Amino acid sequence: MAEEAEVVRNFKEWMEKNEKGAIAVAAIHALTTMIKNSGASTIMELEILLKAAQEQLQEMKFEGQRSKVIQLTAACELFARHVTRTALDIGDFEACKQRLIERGMRFAEQADVSRAVIAENARPFIRDGMAILVHGYSNVVCGCLQHAAKSGVRFKVIVTQGQPECVGFKTASTLQEAGIPVDMILDTAVGYVIQEVDMVLTGAAGVCESGGIINKIGTFQVAAIAKEAKKPFCVASESYKFCRLYPLSPTDLPDAEKEPTPRVEQGIKIRQPPSDFTPPSHITLLLTDIGVLTPSAVSDELIKLYY
C-alpha cells in the first residue's frame, strides 16, 4: 500500500515543482521513481505494480480543475506498453529495469523538446496579418503563438473567455506578455467574430483514435462554427496525448470526463459538462511533435505504437 500511495505523492510533488509541467511527464516521472524504488524482480511483478499505480493515479482528484484522467491514462498505457516492449527486447531483468529508468528520466526532457518541435511545426501556419481564434488555455498553443511572435510574425489573437473557469484570461495575459495583441470575446460571440478569423487553434486534453479530440467544453461548438464558415480548425498537441478511445458522439466519453450531477440554484437545474468531443470531420490538422497530421493519421501512429 505504501508504495502505491508513494506514486501519487511523487506525482503531486513533481506537479508542484514544475508549474508549467505536463500531466504525462509527472505521471511518467512518478512511475519511473516507483520502478526505481520497487523490489520487483520479474517483469510480471513490475506490470502488476504498474497496473495498481495506474489505478491509484486515475483516482486522484484535482480540486477546482478539470479531470486529468484521459492524459493520465494515455501516459500510463504508453509507459506500460514501453515496459512490455523493453522486456521483449532485453531478456535480462536488471538491464531492462535500468533501461526503463533511464528512458523514464529522459522523458521529461523529451516532453520539453516536443513542445519546441510543435512550435516549430506550427510556425509556417501562422502568417503576417492573421487573426487566430483560441479557445481554452493550453501550454502548447501559447508556446506556438509565442514562438511565432518571437520569430517576427505579426498577428492578432482572439481569445474566448472559457467559462466556467475563465481560463481565457490566463491565455490572454500570457500572450499579451509576449507582445501579441489580444482581443477577448464571450464564449457566445464566436459566431459573431468568425468572419474575421483566419484560423482556429486549440489544445487537446486527449486525441482519440479517430483523430477527434476531447477538450474543454465549448470546443465542439467553436469547431462547428469554424466548419460552417470554412475556417481551418487546428489542434496543437503532444503525441503522448494520443489515447486509445473512440467516442461516437460528444457525450460518449470516459466516465471521469462525463457530466457531474447537476447542481440546483434557485430551483434551476444547472448542468455543467466539463469536456466535449470534437469529431475528426471538424478538424483540419493536428500540429504535433511527430509532424503535422491529418486526423486519420492519428490512428496510424497509434497502431504503430501499440502493436
Added chain:
Amino acid sequence: MQKKVPWFSHLPQYEREASLSAQLAERTDNDIHPEVLKLGLKLADWLIVGGNARTEAMLKAFSKVIMDYNPPKDHETGADMSRHLDTRLKPMISYLVACRPLCIGMGNAIRWLKGKIAHLPPTLSLDDAKQHLHEQMEGYVTEKIVFADRIISKHAAAKINNNDVILVYARSMAVEAAILRAHKEGTTFRVIVVDSRPKMEGKQLLDRVSAAGVACTYIMINSLSFVMKEVTKVFLGASAMLANGNVISRVGTASVAMMARQYKVPVLVCCETYKFSEKVMLDSICNNELGDPDELVASNNTLADWRDVKDMKLLNLVYDLTPAESLTLVITELGYLPPSSVPVVIREYRKEVTL
C-alpha cells in the same frame, strides 16, 4: 444459358447445373480430393454461408488434403513437398471457384497457406511437414476467426449502452455475438433487424437474438427510413474491407449505411482483420457475385416465365460496396479503427505475407 444483364456480363454467370456436373464429368484424373468435392457442392448450394464459416470449412478441407497427400516417387522430402503440393492444390482451388466465387477472406487464407507451403522448413520430414501445416492451419482458424470474433464481440458490446436502439442488417456472426454478449452483460437495449429478399438472412439472426430475450423489431429494408429516426447505432457485418476503407457486404448494406449517414446515426462495422484486402474498389459493378436469378421470382410465380419474355432479365446481386464516408468506426480484433486505417493494418501486420 443464362440471360445476361449487359452491365454485369463480365461476371461469372450463375449456372449451377451446367458448370458443376460438366466439370465433374470432365475430370477423369481424380485430382480433386473428396473433402474438397463435398465442400464445393455445399458452397454451391449455399449450405455453408458467411465468410467465417466458408473460410473455416475450406481450411479444414485443405488440411485433410494435406494430411492425405502422397508425393510422387522422387518428391519425398519436405522441400520437394513445398514445390509439388502447390500444384496439387491449384485444380482444387479452381474447382471451388467454379462452385462459387471465393470471398476476400478465403482468398487471403489461400494466399497465406501458399506462403506457408512455400516457406516450409526444408529440414522437415514429410510427416513432420504435414503435421506442421496442419497445426498452422488450425492456428489460423483459432487466432484469426474464433478468438478474433470473441474480441470483436467484446469491443462491440462495449459500444452498446443502456436505452440504445441498435439497427442490424441481414446476418453477421460478429454482430450477433456482440448483441448476445451485451444482453448477457445486463445492458437494456432494443434491436431492429432489417431484412431483404431474396435471402431473408435476417430471420436467422432474429431467431437467435429474440430467443435470448432481446427486444426485437423486424422490418423489411423498404421501411428503413421509417425506423431510422429512433435508431441510435447501426451495426453491420462485412465480407471484406478494402484498402480505401470501403466495405463489401451483403447487398443492401450500402443503402442501410447511407440512410444512417443521412440521419447522422453512427455506423459501426464489425470485421476480422483477415478480411482486409489491399485491393481498391470504387463500385460494386466491377467485382460482384451473381446469384440465382430465379430466387427473385415471387412465391406466387408471377415472373415464372420471365425467360420467355424478350428483353427481360433478372439481376440477383449478392454483394454491394459501402463507401468509407458512410462508416463511423470499424471494430476489429485489434480495437476500434477508423476506416482509413485499413491500409495501416495491412502494412503493419502482413509484412511476412507480402515478402
